[in-house]
Amino acid sequence: MEELRMVRLLDADGGAVEDDRYPMPPPEVLVDAYRALVRGKRLNEQASALVRQGRLAVYPSSRGQEACQVTAAAVLRPGDWLFPTYRDTVAVVERGVDPVEVLTLLRGDWHCGYDPSRHRVAPQATPLATQLLHAVGAAHAATLRGEDTVVLALCGDGATSEGDFHEALNFAAVFAAPVVFLVQNNKYAISVPLARQSVAPSLAHKGIGYGMPGVLVDGNDTAALTAVLGEAVTRAAGGGGPTLVEADTYRIDAHTNADDASRYRTDDEVAAWARRDPLVRLRAYLRGLAVLDDEREAEFTAAAEADAARLRAALADDRPPEPAELFAHVRATPTPQLAAQAASLRAELAAERRQPEEER
Known part of the structure; x- marks a missing residue:
């Protein structure tokens, strides 16, 4: 079976990589993405700390996957929908939902914490792949109503082993539903490595098998993700049907605070992926363009710290x-x-x- 090339617009050091199909996004778009990366990384850190303090029941961190998170939200238009998993808190926040409301679910409080209709963000799904069928249904319903709506559905590599995943892809392809499936391949379904889940050359090939484009992209390259997901959303909005995008990335933190990741992976493996931090790569590129300086970085950091402080204060409320x-x-x-x-x-x-x- 023919292998898919991995789309990459930034190399490991933040240098630009030429691509015949996908253009480099404009600098101002990437500067805003960098702001979101700073905010997302700080949110992951703060939420993980709140678990250790007993303020959250659980937190599935997306540290290392922040580029996938922020671009998933950024490429959507106001009327589009996002269907997240339990690990996609950063994406939900970047879609405009208050972080305090997002973490309500993970605190063990009432059902969702935010109004899905107002934000056009479905509740975070804990069962694997169930949200994918809901996403396709929402997209198909929008088509039947004549609405200009695209749905972006997130999942992990483990979800591709679930029956709901295959049913969702088949339904979406047959009915040409305006859906973009983003598989964040972070290498482990809890403790099960990808090699024990699939022997396909890539997870993106699964889209091809169902009759839709399958695209493999560097999931730690914010520029490439922006270009690939942006094209997929445009294609869906224009009636071109669904696309499956596989983002090659890595979960730096444990599956959740209840997981001992040292039982199934090595420190050297984690360290190697930590050096591929999407924030560091994008910073190097933007610094090279002279569109990011110390003053702007300090501004982004201060805003992220303010968000973290507000989150700490809100979750300090011990109201039963x-x-x-x-x-x-x-x-x-x-x-x-x-x-x-x-x-x-x-x-x-x-x-x-x-x-x-x-x-x-």
Whole structure:
């Protein structure tokens, strides 16, 4: 089977790489991407710290994958939709959702934390690949309604082993749905390496197998991601149908705070990928163009620190969750089953309050 070439516009040192198909994005676009990278990296650091402090129940960090995150949000138009996974907090924030609202779900509070319709961002999906079918359905529905809407759906390499992934790709191709699938190949499905998941030359080939373009791109190259994803969104918006983009990247942190990554990968492997930091690569390129200086970097860093400080303050609130909220936002008109469950919970809580302290 023919191998796909990897699209790359910036080399490891931040030098420009010529490409016959994909042009280098304008400097101002990449400067804004750099701002987002600074913000995203700081968000990952702060959220991970909040887990250690007990302020978050869990946080699946996207450190090392920030370029995928920020470009996924940046290439979308205001009316488009983003369908994220549990690891895509940075992408959701860059789409305009308040970080405090995004982390509500990972705090263990009520259902989503933000209004999906207002932001055109679906709830972060914890089950692997289920959001891909929802994304295709939303895109197809928009087509039937005659709306100019593109849906960008995110997933990881592990999700490509799920049946929902294949069903979503087949449906999208058959109905020419305006969907862009971005597979962030970070090399591990928790502890399972890619070699134990697929023997295809690339995950991008899976798109070709379903009759859509498959593109392999350097997932730590913000410029290349911007060009490739931007073209895929334009193609979908113009009626060209879906595209599968595989971003070759790496998860620097453990799967979550509950994972011991040292059991399945080496420190040398992690260190080698850490040297491919997308932020460092893009900084070198922009510095070379003289469009990024110390003053602007300080401005971006200060803004990211302000966001982190606000996040810390907001999540320091120890207000206990209200159990009744479990049922308040499921259906506009509660079903009999929901009403019965809510009544059962109220009865259990009332009985617990009546129980003597020493018996609890």
